[in-house]
Amino acid sequence: PPDLETRVAILRKKAQTEGLCIPDDVIMHVASRIDTNIRELE
Structure with missing residues (x-):
């Protein structure tokens, strides 16, 4: 996994790509919670 x-x-x-403005803290939270595969992350 990445x-x-x-x-x-x-x-x-x-x-x-989707034209969304997502705060860094939200991105960090999601990235730290999802560590199995890229498809689930997307």
Whole structure:
């Protein structure tokens, strides 16, 4: 599974692609909770 830094980067990119403004603390929370696979993260 991807490490925390990679999961954060994936979430930021996904938010940007979708035109969403998600606060960093929310991204960090989600990235720290979901550590199984990228599809679940998305």
